[in-house]
Amino acid sequence: MLDPITIEILRNKIASLMDEMHYHLYRSGYSTIVRESRDFSCVVLDATGRVIVAPPMFFHAPVYRHLVGRILELHGDTIAAGDVFVANHPYEAGLPHTSDMAFVAPVFAGERLIGFTGSIAHKADIGGTVAGSTSADATELFHEGLLVPPVRISAAGSPCPDIERMILANSRQPELVRGDMSAQIAVTELGAARVAELCSRFGPQALVDAFAAILRRAGDELAAAIALLPSGTSTAVGYMDSDGVVKDQPVRLAVTITVADGVATFDFSDSAPQTRGPINLRPSMVEACVFYALIGSLGPDLSFNDGMRDAVRIVVAPRTVTNAEAPAPVSSYQMTNLKLVDVILEAMGHFVPERAVAGAGSSSTVLINWHTPRPGGSSMQYEIVGSAYGAGAGHDGTSATAVHLSNLHITPIEIIESEYPCRISRFDLVPDSGGAGRWTGGLAMQREYEMLADATVVRRFDKSRFPPSGVAGGADGGAARSVINPGREDEIILNASARFDVKAGDRLMIQTAGGGGYGPAAERDPAACAADIDEGRVSRPPSSSTQKEHLS
Template sequence: MTMAVDPIMMTLVQKRLDHISRYMGWAMTRTAQSPIFSESHDFSCFLSNARGDALSVADGLPIHTGGGDFAVRAVLRDYGGDLHDGDVFLLSDPYEAGGNHLPDWTIIRPIIVDDRFLGFASNRAHQSDIGGGAAGTYNAAATEIFHEGIRLPVLRLFERGRVREDLWRLLLLNSRTADLLDGDLAAMVGSTRTGRDRVVALAREYGLSETEGVFSAILDHAQTLMKEMIRTIPEGVYYGEDVSDTDCFESMDVPVRVTLTVKNEHLHVDFSGSAPQIRGFKNSSIANTSSAVFLAVMSFFNGRVPQNQGAMRQMTIEAPPGTVVNALPPAPMTMNTVHPTSEIVHAVWRALATAIPLEGYAGWGKTCYCISSGRKDDGRTYVMYHWNGSSGAGAVRGRDGFPAAGQLCTLGGMNLPNVETYEQIYPVKIHRSEMRKDSGGAGEFRGGTGLEYSASTYQPAEYSFRSEGSRKPTGYGIIGGEPGVKGTIAVTPLDGGDAVALPQYGIMQLGSARVDVSSPGGGGFGDPLRRDPLAVQRDVVDEIVSPEMARDVYGVVLSSNLLAVDLLATEALRQELLGVRCPTP
């Protein structure tokens, strides 16, 4: 930092930037065409300085933004000496352009104030369809990235304010949902214009040199706070591991192993020993792996450090090329923002929990749902994500896990779609979407519940299955907490035929059918026999926990009408259960 900055001014500017990021998100939500954006919020907005360092990632999903600097630096690499007011850049490729995976398109707009380059306003958003071997971009049969859709290097989409119409048409031609993409891409561009205009106003209010100085101070401040947080971890070497049980084609262990070294206020995250890259589409780019590590560490520190690139200065990542966490081309990658992201985050959390056990996080239930796509009556293609089958989150000390929180990579930031809206825009009837009883891992603090979800699609459709959490419990418990239950998914033809034998990952063409999902639960934290009996009684009344589980696992005896706890009987039962668990020698 080259100049002294008033800490009050620094705080005010940070809050302004965060508000601008959120405002960009509001503009996107209100103008985008696809429900994936307007309903579910599967996009992220962020602001960067002139070097590409993220200053604010206040609006969006953490897996999108933690590696956003890779994309911005790709623009600087290819066009750093040729940036103009009104330029807008587009990219997606994970090998060439710093992308997470191909469906996440990133719009990046330079912010230029009075001919002075100040930074970038960016929006990364998951497109409804980008071509490839399956509608909706998730081609579970892919064995190389060319099967997954159009690959975008850094492209200048707007030049000095004028759109390149030929490039725009090329993009629309490579999507099955061109009508949606046309509006969604315009919404992305518009959101970055909103961000650019407000940052320009901020810079003119404070002065360009002063604004640049505050940007530097914001990053330095985050670095200082990160050092303070790292000092709370005892210096040493810690290990963590999480394992997938499939390469998308056959059963096999695909471990993600991490060695976390804490020394001199620095974290070194080493993935040596992780599985080689796999045949299926669950390989991670280095940008995605970096984002997953950022997500894991920042969430462990529970929001006590600003989420910007300054915090990343105190971390280094070693991800050997050719492994599942840093795959080499042409490995497919579309699933990587979910898996192996979940395995990366779980492995880092497990390592950190060995260092500070009481601060540890229980695991989230992994995915168990599908995507369906087909033709509407007017001939247009639709793509529907059955996100109402989301899994539960893990518990932490002092708080139960969130119910149906979505995929771990979102940390609960993605919204479950509105059922009535889905029934209006898709040929579907949703029969059920409710919390799944006894699914959250038992603990002093209970794991989040999964969902019971049922929906009928009344036309033939293509289904893409992603059932990582269907074979075994995946939301692990900690400090004596139990794992959440595994998930199930079934598809039954509406003509009365037998249920279809489903792959864990795969693409199937089916007639009109009903999908039934029981999604996995999150892990519990702490001994279930230490849970407040009144909290157990409340869960029973809310039909989150059954009376049988309350008695047999939590050791809580309820009255016949379930509205009261028999405290004396509960104490006696808990002593009995403790005796069974730890018999006297």
């Protein structure tokens, strides 16, 4: 049996290797979505595709097991050292949406398959009906770009250029996609080489045993934490603004959590039927939401890996928004992820009220396809837009950040203005947008773009009709909104998710949602109220009688 010290040494080496892979991909990326927003993950997996250490991009973690399971099913005994597999298919490979492309390489010790390394990264454009592929109003999967099932892009160390040519031929941004693909393949192969080195140093059996022990320990720790929860059932329901297509119909997300006999069951069967628009989820994304919310509710000492699955049961009904069937579109999945996390956290508050947290603003994207790009620049501007966390017992919410699952980065103004034909005329926090409470929600952020060329914009966001909810008597956060030419005679107020054209000289203002508050506003510490006013977070002291006015 492997000793605990060696197990911990190998775990740390795997974590360090993932950091090395992450660093090289970040430094080698061509698109802003990789090198600025860092919308990617790098992992090391066991021989069945189980994640050993979770990546910073948490919601990718449950995807790899589905992907590698399908690779093993399709290619099985023919997998060889030097192979690299590629896939982006949400239904056949479990990817979040078609824009997320995965590369996976096996690791062998002699003839023995030890594990895999992998990476997933968002692509600037993979075809489909709109530039950037991530349409706000797609009605079927085929609108969202080229579909690549798990196939070899390198066989036994020999590249398969026809696969790359096929992918690039379907992209409006082939140079960006080629650069990011090359970087992904390189870091995936680097990871495989480093794991092989660990096999040589410690022995392949030691590595296999360490993987099993790390997975088993995480499962045991989660099971022990669940065993401390009170038995019972809790239900929560929330609504998304719309599916992006049927704009007057909210979309219901529901969960019933049951804790019994040391197992936590999360049942999403009462959620809405799968939608016509692209907010549907694949099961891997539901799993990500469950483990994120569960670990966050139970405590910061737990670290996810695939060994935790035995302590949790997840139920998703077929043809619902949490378990769609092909060819239902999925490109706006992240909005659903973030709302689903809020719903799960609300239900978890029944079991661990001391860790209950108010609703968060939904991180979003803005995609601008410039009709006349800046000389030497790209025509495709893709940004992650942050929002705010809700408050919890003992702490205010964080302002202007990507929330919950993603750990993404907001693109700096300097990058935007140097690469694209626009100016950022405003980038600041929105006073009074955080929900009032004993602890207040984080403030929303707003950006105003001055367009220097004509463009088509795809805006994907939630929480304009149903703002982030307060908890334990706290007020709701401010709602999201988007406006073309604010304050001018030609002002146009937009739906949260929309596709629209803008002209040179137009201004586009994007305001995200603020976080919900926790506890009655009348109980907020007077010194904190004074600091709120001094710092410009609020324009007047919050009170229980003026909460509605405070948030207007």
